[in-house]
Each structure stands twice: as C-alpha cells, then as structure tokens.
Amino acid sequence: MSDDVEADLRKQFEDAFSGADFPVSSQMDLVPALPQGPGTKFESGDFSVTAMELAAKLGSSQDFPYENVDSLVDDVIQGLKDNGMI
Template sequence: MADKEELRTQMKDAFGGADYPINSPMDLVPALPNGPSTKFESGDFSMTAMELNTKLGGGNFPYESADAFVDDVLQQLEEQGHLDDN
C-alpha cells in the first residue's frame, strides 16, 4: 500500500525547485533531480515523472505553487485507482 504522505513529500521535494507559476509539465523538468526519469516510490507504487505525465490528465495549469500541483497530482492518482485509500 502506498503512503500518500510519503509520496507528497517526495513530490514536493522534486517539484519544489521549479519556477512557479508553472504553465505546463515541461516547466517542471529542469527542477527534477533525474529529469523525466525521477522516480516516486512508496509501498507497491512506483512511477517516474514521465509516467505521471502520461497517466494523468492535462492538469489545471497554471499552478501557483508546488503544494497546489502535488495536491492535484495525488488527487488524480487516487481517482484513477493508482493509490490505495489510507
């Protein structure tokens, strides 16, 4: 089972260095420690930033902060069944 708070921390660390507001997923790439290959893992959940981009909808760009972006990503993952309810 994935720990949503653990994923939130990993994503905030990875996406936090972007220059906000962001207008597209491409605005995040320079901030990622391993570029699109940056991996987020918790329990049985494992997905790279590139996989996130392909699995999630277009998002609600622009995002004004890392918190807003990460909250939306986690909500979409949960709605699509990629995260177990905790």
C-alpha cells in the same frame, strides 16, 4: 493504499517539484526541477512511477498554471487517487 504511502509520495513530490520556477504553465516547466529529469522515480510501498509516466497518466487531471508547489501536489495526489493508482 495506506495513508503512509500517500504522505510519503506527497513529500517526494513536494521535494522534487519545489525547485520549479513557479508559476508553471505546463508539465515541461517542471522537468528542470527534477533530479533525474523525466526519469525521476517516485516510490513508496508497492507503488513506483517515473515523472514521465505521471505526466502521461495524469495530464488530464492537471489544471495548469500552478502558482505554487502545494496546489500542484494536491492535484497530482488527487489524480493518482482518481485513476486508482493509490
């Protein structure tokens, strides 16, 4: 997957999760920040996933609690890479 897709997704995740009340201690703490809740979609190129799908696929890749949006997004991007999704 291209660097452009990764950069685009990173921006989408930052925008979506930046409204969370940090620190966050679980995936459920992120839901109120999402524009369409768990159904919020993240799309770039051929990649498309909802927040609910992300939670299901990346649960083991996340290391809660997160103190800020940058550390959360870094782990989400790395989890997508580790799972061969991007």
